[in-house]
Amino acid sequence: MVSINRVLxxxxxxxxxxxxxxxxxxxxxxxxxxxxxxxxxxIYNASPLFPFIFPPWATLGGWLAGALAWHFAAxxxxxxxxxxxxxxxxxxxxxxxxLLPLTRVQLWQDFSAALALRLEHRAxxxxxxxxxLYIAVLLLGATxxxxxxxxxxxxxxxxxxxxxxxxDTARLVHFLAMxxxxxxxxxxxxxxxxxxxxxxSMITGRPGHQHATEVRL
Numbered sequence: 001m002v003s004i005n006r007v008l009x010x011x012x013x014x015x016x017x018x019x020x021x022x023x024x025x026x027x028x029x030x031x032x033x034x035x036x037x038x039x040x041x042x043i044y045n046a047s048p049l050f051p052f053i054f055p056p057w058a059t060l061g062g063w064l065a066g067a068l069a070w071h072f073a074a075x076x077x078x079x080x081x082x083x084x085x086x087x088x089x090x091x092x093x094x095x096x097x098x099l100l101p102l103t104r105v106q107l108w109q110d111f112s113a114a115l116a117l118r119l120e121h122r123a124x125x126x127x128x129x130x131x132x133l134y135i136a137v138l139l140l141g142a143t144x145x146x147x148x149x150x151x152x153x154x155x156x157x158x159x160x161x162x163x164x165x166x167x168d169t170a171r172l173v174h175f176l177a178m179x180x181x182x183x184x185x186x187x188x189x190x191x192x193x194x195x196x197x198x199x200x201s202m203i204t205g206r207p208g209h210q211h212a213t214e215v216r217l
Contacts, residue, residue: 018205022094025085026202032081033181035060035074040178042067049175079145086138102131133184140180147174 018026038060045053046064061067089095106128114129126134150161150170164170192199200206 017201019092019094020205021084021088023202023205025081025088028081029078029085032074032078033185035070036078037178037182039067039070039074043071044175049172075145075148082141082145098126099131099135102128102135107132133187137181137184140177140184144174144177144181147177
């Protein structure tokens with residue numbers, strides 16, 4: 001397996017790959033999501049769904065009441081920040097430009113290329129696999145919020161709780177949504193390690209190398 005660099009033209013929009021709103025909401029979301037996951041693990045430990053618990057050092061809040069306080073505080077931050085991000089994404093056309101189109105043919109081609117370590121990475125553009133992951137995590141985020149409301153206020157949101165199959169099923173849905181988001185974060189961080197310039201673009205708004213695209217063969 002040989003790794004080479006090939007210089008390819010970069011679209012003009014790659015000159016500023018991450019708008020300011022996207023960068024701000026990304027980092028606020030990262031902080032809020034980490035707080036919610038770690039405090040959620042502490043809440044889970046108080047009444048486990050499965051025969052395991054999370055180690056105390058990996059949780060936030062210290063005790064159940066403290067974890068609940070962290071969880072709800074981070075929830076409001078996450079929801080407010082998410083509404084800003086989603087509104088901007090739709091109204092500005094950012095979602096349309098970055099996440100679409102997404103077809104089965106594109107997905108299969110890029111997934112096959114990724115398995116063969118031949119997937120092209122171009123600053124300012126997502127491949128089909130990345131588009132699918134980002135769409136999936138947006139849906140998981142919405143699922144986590146809705147199922148969280150169902151188990152937080154099961155009486156006030158009785159129709160939502162019933163739609164999710166009842167309180168116990170809503171807890172399971174909430175946990176699985178969290179697990180999916182945690183899995184996305186792990187994959188996301190792994191890709192950042194493999195392609196460090198993506199981190200720079202999320203800070204400065206510009207790609208680390210504006211005139212070159214790396215292709216692994």
